Structure formats: C-alpha cells, structure tokens
Amino acid sequence: MLLTQTPKLTLFSSRLTSPRHVCLYLRRGGAFQVRAIATPADTAEGFEEMTASTSRKYYMLGGKGGVGKTSCAASLAVKFANSGHPTLVVSTDPAHSLSDSFAQDLTGGLLVPVEGPDSPLFALEINPENAREEFRSATQTSGGTGVKDFMDSMGLGMIAEQLGELKLGELLDTPPPGLDEAIAISKVMQFVESPQYSMFSRIIFDTAPTGHTLRLLSLPDFLDASIGKILKLKQKISQATSAIKSVFGQEGNKEDASDKLEKLRERMVKVRELFRDTDSTEFIIVTIPTVMAISESSRLCTSLKKEQVPVKRLIVNQVLPPSASDCKFCAMKRKDQMRALDIIKSDSELMGLNLIQAPLVDVEIRGVPALRFLGDIVWK
Numbered sequence: 001m002l003l004t005q006t007p008k009l010t011l012f013s014s015r016l017t018s019p020r021h022v023c024l025y026l027r028r029g030g031a032f033q034v035r036a037i038a039t040p041a042d043t044a045e046g047f048e049e050m051t052a053s054t055s056r057k058y059y060m061l062g063g064k065g066g067v068g069k070t071s072c073a074a075s076l077a078v079k080f081a082n083s084g085h086p087t088l089v090v091s092t093d094p095a096h097s098l099s100d101s102f103a104q105d106l107t108g109g110l111l112v113p114v115e116g117p118d119s120p121l122f123a124l125e126i127n128p129e130n131a132r133e134e135f136r137s138a139t140q141t142s143g144g145t146g147v148k149d150f151m152d153s154m155g156l157g158m159i160a161e162q163l164g165e166l167k168l169g170e171l172l173d174t175p176p177p178g179l180d181e182a183i184a185i186s187k188v189m190q191f192v193e194s195p196q197y198s199m200f201s202r203i204i205f206d207t208a209p210t211g212h213t214l215r216l217l218s219l220p221d222f223l224d225a226s227i228g229k230i231l232k233l234k235q236k237i238s239q240a241t242s243a244i245k246s247v248f249g250q251e252g253n254k255e256d257a258s259d260k261l262e263k264l265r266e267r268m269v270k271v272r273e274l275f276r277d278t279d280s281t282e283f284i285i286v287t288i289p290t291v292m293a294i295s296e297s298s299r300l301c302t303s304l305k306k307e308q309v310p311v312k313r314l315i316v317n318q319v320l321p322p323s324a325s326d327c328k329f330c331a332m333k334r335k336d337q338m339r340a341l342d343i344i345k346s347d348s349e350l351m352g353l354n355l356i357q358a359p360l361v362d363v364e365i366r367g368v369p370a371l372r373f374l375g376d377i378v379w380k
C-alpha cells in the first residue's frame with residue numbers, strides 16, 4: 001500500500017519491552033496499522049550530531065543485499081532535506097532502486113530533483129555500465145593493443161613486444177569485480193567537486209551489497225599497481241621517443257588515454273581518502289536480525305576498520321515490533337531475532353557501534369511520506 005500523505009502517529013508505551021522501547025502505531029483512515037519500535041537511548045549521539053555541522057558530510061550506507069540499505073539511505077536523505085540541508089543521494093549500486101524507493105523516475109545518470117521534501121533533495125543514479133565502457137576504451141587505447149599501435153607508430157614495435165610480459169592488456173581487460181562501482185564513485189567525485197554541486201551539504205551514497213563495497217576499498221591498490229605499470233611504460237616510451245622525435249621532428253599526440261587513466265587513478269585515491277576522512281565521512285552498516293546477516297556485518301566492520309573507514313552506527317532493520325498476541329510463527333521469529341540481537345552485544349567488532357533498531361513495518365516503504373515516516377523512527 002502506498003502512503004500518499006504524512007502519516008498520523010499515535011504513541012503508546014509497550015508493556016512487553018524495556019522502558020527504553022516505545023511502540024508506535026500508525027493509523028490512516030483506520031485502514032491499516034503500522035507498528036514500530038524505537039530505542040531513543042541507543043541513538044543518543046544521533047541525528048542532532050549528524051545535522052550539527054554546516055560543512056559538507058558524506059554518508060555511505062552499505063550491507064548485505066536486500067537488508068534495506070536503499071530505504072535507510074533514502075529516509076536519511078529526506079530527513080536531512082527536511083532539516084534544512086540541501087542533500088544529494090547517489091546510487092552506485094549496479095541494480096539501482098532509488099527510483100523505486102522514492103516512487104519517482106530518477107534514472108538517467110543526471111541530477112534529478114526529488115519532489116516532496118522541504119529543502120532541495122536531488123538524486124543521482126550513476127550507470128556503472130557506461131562508466132565501465134569509458135574505462136575500457138581508455139585502457140584499450142593505452143594498455144591493450146593501443147600500446148602496440150602507439151609504439152609501432154613510433155617505430156618501436158620491438159620494444160612493445162619486449163614489454164609484452166607486463167601483460168597490461170590482460171590485467172585491464174579482466175578488471176576485478178567492483179571496478180564498475182569504483183569508477184561510478186570516482187565519477188561522482190568528479191561531479192561533487194564541481195561548482196554545480198557546491199550547494200549540497202549532505203551527500204549520501206546508497207552503495208552496492210557488501211562484497212562489492214569490500215572489493216571497492218581495495219581497488220585503489222589495484223589501480224595503483226596496474227596504472228602505475230602503464231605510467232612507467234609511458235615514461236619509457238616517451239624517453240625512447242624523444243630521441244626519435246628530436247631526429248625526425250615527429251609529433252606524438254597519443255597521451256590522452258594514459259592521462260585519462262592517471263586522472264582515474266588520482267580520483268580513486270581521492271575516493272579512498274574520502275572513505276577514510278573521519279571529519280567528513282561515515283560508513284553506516286545496515287543489517288537485519290539474523291545470525292547470517294550479523295556475521296556478515298561483523299566481517300564488513302572488520303574490513304572497514306582495517307581500511308580505516310570510520311564506522312559509528314549499525315542499523316538493525318526489520319526488527320519485529322512487540323506484540324501482545326503473537327502467532328506461533330511470529331513468536332518463533334521474534335525469539336530468533338532476539339538471539340541474533342544478542343550476538344551483536346557480544347560481537348567484539350559490533351558491540352562498540354551506536355545501535356539503531358528499525359522496525360519491520362507492515363507496508364512497503366515507497367514514496368517521500370513513507371520515507372519520512374521511516375526516517376522519523378530511525379534517525380533520532
């Protein structure tokens with residue numbers, strides 16, 4: 001069911017939970033009811049801290065597939081915009097769902113205004129396929145047959161063959177998984193540094209599922225290694241060709257591709273720096289209360305810390321709200337979820353994070369009013 005207007009909320013305290021928990025009931029024309037739990041004490045360093053600074057902040061939301069990353073990212077974007085922060089929400093997940101979440105067409109790879117919030121909110125869905133093609137064409141010219149052509153054109157085909165053992169083409173023609181997203185993010189970096197984007201004080205990334213994100217973090221090293229080789233090669237070529245050019249006066253004008261790669265590498269290094277900047281960036285892990293998802297979140301947290309990415313918050317989404325009249329299935333499910341939540345308390349990686357519990361609501365969260373409703377529960 002799609003919410004079309006701001007929901008009317010009635011607050012009840014719950015008998016079944018600790019005093020810190022409250023139970024929210026949503027009524028709309030008596031047609032349906034949504035119950036939710038919130039834990040204000042768990043979010044003590046919460047939304048106020050997130051809005052306090054006027055300088056630009058980046059939030060990256062990530063986790064296992066399907067746990068609710070997009071819903072949480074979109075609800076945070078709406079909440080920021082309604083708090084006076086012009087906000088940009090970016091999807092770098094190859095399978096975009098921002099348009100579905102906002103129930104608006106946000107496709108096209110350009111800035112699209114989201115209708116509904118009080119302050120400007122824009123969305124950007126980067127198409128990783130296009131970004132990859134751009135990368136491929138650059139590497140093919142510089143690292144694949146392009147190197148050979150270039151060197152042939154300079155009368156240096158022999159050297160090209162000798163340098164063949166560098167296997168640049170192979171390295172770059174089979175890029176590691178996650179490269180798409182890396183390039184997409186580096187494209188966003190290029191955008192956000194431009195004056196057109198200077199109005200945004202909050203930028204939220206709805207990232208691809210965990211595996212991609214982890215690989216993404218190691219990509220600057222990959223690019224350092226592979227692009228480093230290309231640049232070394234380029235240096236060798238230019239040294240060798242400058243002698244020829246000085247004799248024949250031949251102008252070599254084939255440096256665009258490697259310049260492009262160098263720019264990509266520079267941007268990737270910036271992305272890594274951004275991911276690590278504790279003053280401006282925070283990675284928020286989104287999970288659900290199952291043992292499997294929490295184990296994966298713990299591993300994600302370990303990897304993020306290893307990569308020096310700041311992590312402060314853990315959202316446990318889709319927690320069953322308390323109920324006085326559980327069916328057998330719900331009772332079992334709730335017990336299971338409680339067990340999973342207990343694991344967080346004793347998990348050395350996760351226990352130190354600011355825990356935010358988000359309820360499983362009984363409507364699909366689509367459209368700005370629904371996102372506002374979810375955001376008011378999650379971001380306190």
Ligand SMILES: Nc1ncnc2c1ncn2[C@@H]1O[C@H](COP(=O)(O)OP(=O)(O)OP(=O)(O)O)[C@@H](O)[C@H]1O
Pocket residue numbers: 064065066067068069070071072093095097209317318319358359360361362363364365366
């Ligand atoms: N707290 C919730 N209560 C009820 N439904 C939810 C909740 N959170 C998310 N959903 C629903 O779960 C589905 C998946 O959510 P969402 O797209 O936000 O997840 P995701 O982690 O971004 O998925 P993907 O990894 O596929 O991008 C959506 O239909 C969304 O409406």
